[in-house]
Amino acid sequence: MTTFTALPRLSVHFWRYWAGLLCTALGDAVVYIALPFLVLIPAHPAGTATAQVGLVVLAGSLPRFLAPLLGLLADRLPPRTLLMLAGGLRALPALLAGLAALRSGTLPLWSLMLLAGLNGLLATVSYTAGSAMLPRLVPPALLPRANALVTGALQGGPLLGYGLGGALLALVGGGSALLLAAGLTLGLTLGALGLPGQRPQRQATPEGLGALFTAAFRLYVRSPLLLALLAFSFLLNLLLNVMNVRAPVHMAVAGRGAPDYAVFEVLISGGMLLGVALMAALPGRLGLDRLIGGARWGVLAGLMGLLPDAVWSWWAGAAVFGLGLGVLEVAATTRIQGLVPDEVRGRVIGALMGVNAVGLLLGAGLAALPLPTATLLLGLLAALVGLALSWPLAVRAQRDREEG
Template sequence: MTRTPAAARLPRAFWTYWAGVTLTALGDAAVYVALPFLALAAHPAGTGGAGAVGAVVLAGSLPRFLAPLLGALADRLAPRGLLGFSAGVRALAVAAVGVLAAHGTLPLAALLALAFLNGLLSTLAYATGGALVPRLVAPEGLARANSLNSGALMGAPLVGYGLGGGLIHLLGAGGTLLASAPLILGLALAALALPTLPGAAAGGRVRPLTDLRAGLTVIRRSPLLLALLGMSFALNVAMNVMNVRAPLHMTTSGQGAPDYAVFEMLISGGVLVGIVLVTPLAARRSLDALIGAGRWVLVLGTLGFVFTPVAVWWGAAAVFGLGLGLLEVAATTRSQQLVPTEMRGRVVGALMGVNAFGLTLGAALAARPLGTPALMLGLGAALALLALTWPLALRVNRQRRDGEVGQVRPAECGIKQ
């Protein structure tokens, strides 16, 4: 069992990185709000507006399938350069599209290019950060650092969405992009102040298929990583089903957009509470125990969506978010402990690539003519089965570790043959 003691003070380098991530997350959220309005301006309602918005969302999601390649880059290249490049190019691209939008109607092709580039470089920054944080902080501070990092990535957008809405009202969608660019540049500026670190696996060419196979091999050889991957895949399926079915359910059973806004706020609030709880809980419980508990909280929340009343969905959203926050930080920290330093980027990339298939499957399931209660019941049952695999994975991992300890050569014990 892995127990995380009370975290020591985090170094200045981490706080610098965290500040950059927070600023960039604010800018990203404002861009996320502005892009649909720009797509609608290019194709007004009734002339393909819904299709244009869907195309922009798809273009921003496709780069997730390239995560294994980007993870390999995160392993081999210096993190300062990757973070500075990703944030700097994104800021320039957002500002350029903002200028074009301010001077007239923007072609949809430019929006699609921006969405794809933004998604690509965001994925690169995420993989780089996942490999970098364990190198910036001591092992005893890793859980706290991941809690703060997840809080920035999930909490800052709550403010950013409101900021984006206000900026659109004041400046228009194009002006919102121009105002967001300096915020996105925050991570590039923070990268300049980070310590100079080489790539953890410096040297060697990037071979996409070989690197993907290497990342998956590391996962396959670890019972715990396999169990974490299975739950993460199913969770991405469930979340995309919810992303599609929740607005429809709030429209048919409630007041539509206002009820859906409350639903999203409760999920986000639950996530933030779960993230905050990880650090104090990790001081008294092992990360493995927190992961097991988080899985069952997610099951409970998912089963709440089987029922029809909107109030029950609100309660289930808060419970689901709590489990998601607990699992996000605990599983991320445990994965970083299990993966060798020089392989972290490739493993993160492999996980993100597999999860991209989960998101795609979730969207496909949500589009099927299945009743929401039956669909959520099936997802809840699948998550429950996966929750049951965690104790089994722990037992197999313990047996393997004990077997390796027992296989000590006689010469290593001072016994001559």
């Protein structure tokens, strides 16, 4: 007689958080599509448009430099409080910008930069708080599944939101898109209301900020695996901001503008969703380290599709890139959470985001330079190939360190 063991289920608290996260991700995607084309609405030369989009993307990326400090908040304050505040405060600037855009048809560059900066700051708060909270909200056996669902929400929202944002831009303009985004962004606040109260982690560490952050960075230095994940994540974020700046401009020059750019982002998100879905079945069979190594090569294969100028090639590359990125996101996040103690998890995740912010800054700066897109992407491809080849060495060094 065959017996079956029932799979454990995620709690209702997790699903409330997940639903709120999905709504907020949908609203963020609408904002993401609207901002570049509120810059591009006036008829600007291609070089000027690239510089303006680069400034907006840069403004949204700069708050990530505060991630180590925000990670400290995630370690010291109740996550429910942080998530509620982040969701509510993110809705307000989108609402004000939407009303202003409806009145004037466009927005001055400084206001778009301010909106992008505030949204980036609050998104960093919610990400660090949520990532540090999740291992305390679900049992370890369910952590890969929970991370897959969270990543699925963060990418499933954009899958719908990019299409919705592109349609609204074409039909009624960016103002209406931002108003809708403001309402959707409140989802995280409502979802956080259903979370159980969790006391912040208390640890016996020195109170100086330097000493608090040193504990997080020391973990990276001592762990070959964390250090390898940090290096690849840095270059990947540099690449993402190059794509964020160059893709809308490329679609405006080589294609139909906003509709083609929306398809590009939808394909990245769709590929990520497929990668996230695969993660529900693969971790137990292949192992996280092997999945991370394979996903890196998937990301590189997708990047190669962006080297030609044809729009269809960018679309194909986006789908493959997203697939590799989806597997990598879930596997790497779960691996980091398992390697890091509870009391410093927020700061370790914040340190990762802070280093990523340097990559985003450099990516926005590189993308604004008068260099061919293919040249930039080819250089990044070569650097990422080198890191992908070094991954097995990092896995072996980590294993040796743990056994020794």
